[in-house]
Amino acid sequence: QAVVTQEPSLTVSPGGTVTLTCDSSTGAVTSSHYPYWFQQKPGQAPRTLIYDTNTKHSWTPARFSGSLLGGKTALTLSGAQPEDEAEYYCSLSYSGARVFGGGTKLTVL
Amino acid sequence: EVQLVESGGGLVQPGESLRLSCAASGFTFSSYWMNWVRQAPGKGLEWVATIKQDGSEKYYVDSVKGRFTISRDNAKNSLYLQMNSLRAEDTAVYYCTRGWLYWGQGSLVSVSS
Numbered sequence: 001q002a003v004v005t006q007e008p009s010l011t012v013s014p015g016g017t018v019t020l021t022c023d024s025s026t027g028a029v030t031s032s033h034y035p036y037w038f039q040q041k042p043g044q045a046p047r048t049l050i051y052d053t054n055t056k057h058s059w060t061p062a063r064f065s066g067s068l069l070g071g072k073t074a075l076t077l078s079g080a081q082p083e084d085e086a087e088y089y090c091s092l093s094y095s096g097a098r099v100f101g102g103g104t105k106l107t108v109l
Numbered sequence: 110e111v112q113l114v115e116s117g118g119g120l121v122q123p124g125e126s127l128r129l130s131c132a133a134s135g136f137t138f139s140s141y142w143m144n145w146v147r148q149a150p151g152k153g154l155e156w157v158a159t160i161k162q163d164g165s166e167k168y169y170v171d172s173v174k175g176r177f178t179i180s181r182d183n184a185k186n187s188l189y190l191q192m193n194s195l196r197a198e199d200t201a202v203y204y205c206t207r208g209w210l211y212w213g214q215g216s217l218v219s220v221s222s
Contacts, residue, residue, distance in 0.1 A: 001171060036209050038154070045204060045212045046146075046154060057210060089154050091209070096168040098144070098156040098209070 002026045002094050006101035011109055012080040020075040020104045022090030028071035033092040035073035037066055040103075041086045049088075050075060080108050111135040113205050113213030120219045125195055129216055131188040131205030139163075139183040141208050145190045147201035148215075157203070158190065173199075195220045 003025040012018035022035065029035060037050040048057050050066035053073060063079045073092070077084060085108045090101045117129040129145070145157040158179035159168045167179055178191040188205050195218075202215040 040154075045214050047212060048210050051209060087153075091154075091156070096159065096166070097170065098159070100146075100154040100156060103153045 001097065002092070002099050004090060004092050004099045004101040006088075006090055006104045008102065009105045009107070011107045012077065012084075014080055014082060014108055016080050017076065017078045018080060018106065019069070020077075020088055020090075020106070021069065021072045022074070022092070022101050023072045024092055026094070029068060029073045029092060031068065033073070033094070035066065035068075036091045037064075037075045038089045038091065039086050040089065046089065077106075082108050084108055111207060111211045113207060113211060115203060115205055115213045115216035118203065118216035118218045120221065121195055122222050123196055123220055125220075126191070126193045127195060127218060129190040129192065129203055129205075129218070131190075131213060133186045133188065133205075133207065136207065138181075138186040143179075143181060143188045144206045144209070145179060145188075146204045146206060146212075147199075147218075148204070149198075149201045152201075155201075160188070192218070197221060 005023045031053050035053050038046040039049050040046040049060045054066040065076050067074050087103045089103045112134045114132045144159045160179045176194045180189045197220050200220050202217050204215045205213045
């Protein structure tokens with residue numbers, strides 16, 4: 001089964017910009033992997049932020065954006081807010097199966 | 110408003126069985142693929158199983174194949190996960206999802222002697 005890799009942790013300053021990435025062990029990530037990004041805060045269920053690479057959910061703040069970047073998929077946060085401190089998971093589709101990355105713990109400090 | 114409410118979790122011994130349910134409301138249940146995802150304590154998310162709208166296609170992560178069965182009852186707007194031969198490593202919060210856009214609040218399954 002494929003392995004999806006994310007940065008274990010990242011730190012961003014309030015108001016700053018940070019990019020989280022998501023890599024596939026099978027090769028370049030493409031739109032055919034239907035990349036998703038999820039946010040999870042402590043004690044809460046995950047919620048979907050980005051789907052199909054770059055489409056925002058109705059509740060996704062405009063400061064979040066998704067893209068394909070250098071063979072990976074990426075989540076960029078521009079203008080970080082304290083409430084953005086959370087765990088972020090990416091997920092890729094592989095012919096019926098979906099694999100999650102290990103998550104990136106984002107600290108806003 | 111989309112609502113997904115899981116139930117059926119609890120504490121069981123290794124080798125026992127448990128059936129999770131997910132009650133869906135606020136949307137046309139029969140129109141969507143549905144999934145189960147789990148999260149072990151302090152760990153990341155793991156996809157468990159997926160079922161097509163009419164139940165004709167089902168997919169499982171390797172670690173649960175032959176032990177877990179995903180099913181649905183479109184007349185009852187309900188999703189199920191039958192879990193047999195449970196192991197300690199199945200201990201997790203189990204979430205149901207509508208496609209990959211909406212998540213329930215989860216149900217805790219603990220497997221311990």
